[in-house]
Amino acid sequence: MALVGGGGAPNVAGSNPAGTGTSINYIGNHAFAYSGIVQVTNATTTLIDGTIGSHYIVAKVQPSINVSTTDDMFFRVLIDGQEIAASLIGSTTSNSPYEEIEVIVAPFTRIQITCENNSTSGGINCSAVFTGRVYA
Numbered sequence: 001m002a003l004v005g006g007g008g009a010p011n012v013a014g015s016n017p018a019g020t021g022t023s024i025n026y027i028g029n030h031a032f033a034y035s036g037i038v039q040v041t042n043a044t045t046t047l048i049d050g051t052i053g054s055h056y057i058v059a060k061v062q063p064s065i066n067v068s069t070t071d072d073m074f075f076r077v078l079i080d081g082q083e084i085a086a087s088l089i090g091s092t093t094s095n096s097p098y099e100e101i102e103v104i105v106a107p108f109t110r111i112q113i114t115c116e117n118n119s120t121s122g123g124i125n126c127s128a129v130f131t132g133r134v135y136a
Contacts, residue, residue, distance in 0.1 A: 024050030024111070026134065031057050033130040037066055039123035040073065040115045047075075047128040048113040052105050059132025060100040061113055063087050066127055071119035073126055077101055078112040090119065105132070 020036030035047035063075035072090035076083050085101045105111050113128040 022046060022049045024048075024052065024130065029134045031059065031130070031132045031134050033128075035113070035128045037125045037127055038115070040117050040126045041123050042117045042121045044076075044114050044116045045126075046112060046114050047126065048111070048130050051110045052107060054107050055134050055136055056107055057105045057132040057134055059103050059105060059130055061085075061103060062100050062129040062131075063089060063113070063115065064127045064129070065089055066125040069124050071117050071122070071124050073124060074116045074118045075126075075128065076112075076114045076116075077103060078110075078114065079103075079105065080110050081112075088118070 020034045022033070022035065024031050024033050031052075033048045033050060038045060038047055061077055063073075065073050069090065072088055075087045075089065077085040084103065087099065087101060089099075103111070111130070113130065115126045115128070117124055
């Protein structure tokens with residue numbers, strides 16, 4: 001398979017394959033994004049925000065609350081600005097990061113993962129992981 005982004009390096013220019021951030025990163029035929037710990041209040045907070053290139057990705061999204069809390073955190077997955085999936089994690093559900101949301105992301109599509117504290121205005125540490133296989 002040809003390298004994503006063309007050229008001699010497997011990573012799209014500007015990507016950060018070893019760290020955290022909002023963008024989608026590429027290594028060979030795999031794509032990923034790690035939001036890192038983000039403090040989320042009662043305002044919608046973007047955890048991951050990236051646009052796919054000329055390929056498509058079969059991926060999994062793993063939302064996570066990174067502290068013990070009784071607050072309800074509402075995670076959303078948006079494609080081109082439209083909500084396609086959501087998950088409420090908190091006082092009445094498990095805080096497990098293994099409750100994956102499976103998605104197929106079409107070429108030239110923007111994918112966003114957001115979170116909002118539905119209980120209080122206090123900041124709660126949350127994160128999201130996006131991992132997938134790239135297909136030409």
